[in-house]
Amino acid sequence: MELDYIKLGLKIGLEIHQQLDTHKLFCNCPSDLRDDKPDIIFKRKIRASAGETGSVDIAAVMEKEKGLSFIYEGYSDTNCLVELDEEPPGALNLEALEIVLQVAKMLNAKVSDRIEFMRKTIANGSVTAGFQRTGLVAVEGKLHFDFGDVGVPTILLEEEAAKEVESTPDIVTWRLDRLGIPLIELSTAPEIYTPEQCREVAAYIGMILRSTGKAKRGLGTIRQDININIAGADRVEIKGVQDLRMIPKIVEYEVIRQKSLIDISKKVPQKIRVSEIYDLSKLFIGSDSKVIKNALEKVGVVLGIKLEGLHGFLGQEIQPGRRLGTEVSDWAKARGGVGGIFHSDELPKYGITDTDVENIKNMLEYKDGDAFVIVADLPDKSNRALYGVIDRVKLLPKGVIKQVRKVNTDATTSFMRLMPGAARMYPETDILPVVPDLLGIKLPELISEKSLRYEKEFGLSKDLAQLVAKSEQFLPFEKFCGEFKNIKPAFIAETYLKSEKAVKHVYAVDIGPSDEDFNILFSALDSGKIAKDSILEILSKNKPVNQVIDNFKLMDDNMLEDCIKQIVSKNKGLPFNALIGKVMAKLKGKADGKKAVELLNKIFNLDQNYSKSH
C-alpha cells in the first residue's frame, strides 16, 4: 500500500534510551548484565500511591487491580542493598553525568543550572523502589538533517529498570542485574514525517551516542520508542524498537493501524452499547474447546457480553495479520491476566460449535448486527477481562487514543497499557541537586567524522574506515598505526579487527588475542622479524603470542642465502619454478617470500652462469 504520509499528517517523535558503560547511577555496583543463575530471590508487592498532584496515577491503579506480586532475582556479587530498595541511593555517578553533558553539548542543548532528580512513580514492579530516579539535564537541543531540523526538547539521565524474566497472570519475575544502570534518554520533537526519516534520525542519534565511547554494547542496551500519530489520532507510543532496519516497517504498519481505526470510528455507532455480563458456563458443560474445558475444570467460568451493532468490526484487519479482535483481546489480557478472548466474528472455531454460538446468541438476546465476546477463566479474572473489553469497545468512536504499545517480531504492535498521566513525578529528596561543571566538558569526535579521518589520514577504504571507527578498538588501532610505521594501516586494521574470524575460517579455532598479543605481533612484523603470512598461523596456536613467536622468527639474510645456495646445489638441473617450490617448502614461512624468490633468482642465475662458463 503506498501511503501518502504528508497527506495523512503523520508526525513522529523518537525517544531513545541508551545504557551507559559505567557503574550504576546511584550505587557502586558494576553495570554487569548477566544470565547465569541468580543467588538472591525475594518477593514484594507495590501499591499505587499518589503522585505530586494529589491524584492517583491511572496506570498505577490498573496495575493494582491486577493484584500482582513481584519476584526479584539478583546476584549477591553485583547487586547491593540499593537495588533491593533496602538502602537509600548513594551519590550520583558523576562519570555518567559527564557523558550526558557531552551529548547535550553535541546537540547544542541548554543545560540546567542545577540538576534536580525526580521520582517517577512506576507500579508495574520493574523498579523495586516503586519509582524510577530520573533527572532533567538539558533542554532544547537540535539535530540537523537534509529534510529539516529535528528538535530535542529534553535530555535526561536516569536509572534503567529491572528486566522482566517471566510473567504469569499473578506474578511477574524481574532480574536486578539491569536495575540502576545509567541511561541517557533523548526525546525528539514530533518533527519527523516519514518512516525513512525516522530510521535516519534513529541511526544518527545512535551514532552520536556511540561516539562518546561510553555507550554500552550488546542486545537490549539501546531502546528506541517511537511516538507516532496521524491527523485525527492521539499520540501512540511504541516501545522496544530494537532493530533500526525494522523502523520503516513498524511506522508503516502503525500508520495503517491508525488509519483503519479512524475509518472504523466513523462507521461504528457513536455511542457503543454493551449488555451486562452473562454467566454462560452452563452452556459449555461437555464442550470440546480445550480452553473452555481447562477453565471450567479449574473452577472457572465462561462469561460473555453482547456488543450492540458491532458485527463484522472485530474481524476486520487493522494491521497485516492483526484484527480489531486482537486489539480488544490485548485489553482483556492486560486487565484480567487471561489468555485471550473469543469473539463472534471468528466463531465457530477452536472447538466452539455452531450450536454453541446459537446458544450464546440466545442467552445474550443477540440481534442481527450485534457482536459478542466470551472469555473462559477464573471468575475474577474473567470479569476484569470483560471490563477491559468494554473499555476498549467504548473507545471505538474515538478512533485512536493515547496508549503505549509494544513491537511484535512481525513489526505489528500490541496494546501494552494506557499512557500514564503527568501526575507521576515528585522530587527525589534523597539525592542532592547537582550544579553541572560545563567548562570541563570535552566534545568527543563523532564516529562519522572519525571514519572520514581514517580514510584521509590512514588511507583506509570507506568500509574499513567505518568498521574501525564504529568499533571499540579504534584507540588501540590508532596507537598501533602511530608506533609501527612500516606496516600499512589497512593491514593493521584488517589484522586487528578481522583476525578472529579469519582464524576461525581457516583453522577452525576460536581465539581471543589480547591487545598485548597484537602489540607483540605488530612489533615483530614492523622490525622484519616475522613474515606477514605467519600472522594468522601464530594466532591460531591460541596461546599468548610471546610463547610461540620465536618459532616463526624469520631467518636472517645470511642464513637465507646459505639455505638457498644449498637447495640450488642439491637440485641441479631442476627448472626455476620447481626450485621456488622446494625453497618455499624448506623455508616454511621462515623468510619473506618475495625476498627468497629474489635471492633465489640471483643465486640461480649466478649458478647458471657458473655452470655455463664451466
Added chain:
Amino acid sequence: MKFNISDRIKIKTKDKEFEGISMPSSDENYEIIKLDNGYNLDILKKNISKIELIEKSKSIIEVISEKNEQDDSLPKITILHTGGTIASKVDYKTGGTVSRFTPKEILAMFPELKNYANINSRLIENMWSQDMRFSHYNLIAKEVKKELDRGVKGVIVTQGTDTMHYTSAALSFILEGLASPVILVGAQRSSDRGSSDAYMNLINAVYFIVHSDFGEVGICMHANTDDDFCHILPATKTRKFHTSRRDAFRPINTLPWAEVSYGDKHIKYLLNNYKIAGKNQLKIKLIKKDIKVALMKQHTNMYADQFLFYKNYEGLVIEATGLGCLPITEIDESTKESGKIFCAIEELIKNGVIVVEAPQAINGRIVMNVYSDQRKAQQMGVLGNFSDMTPETSFIKLAWLLSNYSKDETKTLITQNLRGEITDRINPKSYLYKKNGT
C-alpha cells in the same frame, strides 16, 4: 512580579523562556518550576530577566475516592501517631511530603483496614525518634491509657524506627498491669512510596490485634526483605539491627512472638508464653522526666575521666565487652589507666550511682562469675550478673526503676524479670534468628 507557589508562571532568561508551575525552593539562589513533562527545572535567579504570571493555581479539591463508612460491629483500634512515618503523602502544593493522621486519611491510604477493625486515628505530638526523651514516653503512655480506658481492643503507636525499641521497652515498664495489645509500628521506606513497608507493617498490626489474644506491648515490622509476613517482636528484647533494611528489627536472645500475614490470613505463634489479653488493671508508673541515667559503650583505650563524667548521674549502664568484662585490670605499665578506671567506677558507686552491665556483643548473657576481675567488679557493686537484656532495654529499665523505686529496691529489681526482659533460659535457635534467605 508577584506569584505564589503552584501558580503557573513564565520565566525569561537571557536566551530562553520556560513555563511551568512554581515550586518551593530550599535554595534561595534558584527559582524552581515544574514543567508540563513533570520534571522540575532549577533556574539561577541571577540569570532571570523577567517572570510573568500566566495563571493562578486553582484550588484542587482532594477527592478521597474510597467510601469511608466504617463498620461499628468490628473491634475498635486506635492508631496514635508521633509523626508522619507511616502515613505521609506527597503534597502537590509544596512538592514535599505531608503527614496525614485523621481516620479518613488513614483509611484512604490503607483501605484494607476497614475489613478488620473500626479505626480511630490521631497525632499525639510530632516527635523525631532520635530526639525522644522520657517525657515523650510518659506522654505516649498516658495517651495509650486514655484509649484503653475508652474500651478499644488495642492501640497502635507509630514512630520513627531509630529508637522504636527504646519506646517499646519504656511503654512495657510504664504500663504496669497492661492486658491489651499495644503494638508499635514503623516504616523503613517512607510511606509516600508504592514500595513502602508501612502498608504491610500497619495492616498486619491491625490484623494481629483483631485476631489474637496477645495482651502486651510488641513491635510489628517486616520479618524479611520480602513482603511476605511481619514479626510481632517482644517489646523488651528487640533491637534495630540495620540502618535501612525492612527487616532491621530482630529479637535478641529469644524468638519473635509470632509471624503475621493478613494477605494469607495467617498468624503463626513461635512462642506462647505471652501475656493473654484480659481486663487491664493499669497502674501508670512514669519515668521521672529529669532523671539522669546514661548508656555508655565500653571500648579499648578508655580513660578514667570518661567514667568520672557520670559521677552525678543516678544510673549508668555500661555496654561491657564479652561476658561483661570492664577495663579495670592493671597488669603492667601500659595498663595503668585500667587501675584508674577501677577507682573511678568505685567512686561512682560510692557516690550513689547505680552501675549496671549490659552486653556489648548484644546477643548472649552477662556472666560475671567467670573472670577474677569480674568478681572484683561484683564486689565493688557493679550489677547485671546473668542479665540477657539488650543495652537499650537495660538503660530504659534502670531509668524507670530509679523513677519508681528506692535505690536498694532498684539494685535488686534490675536483674529480676518484670516484663519478660530477662529470660532464665536462652533458646539455642534464637541466635541470629531468620527464617528466609536474602
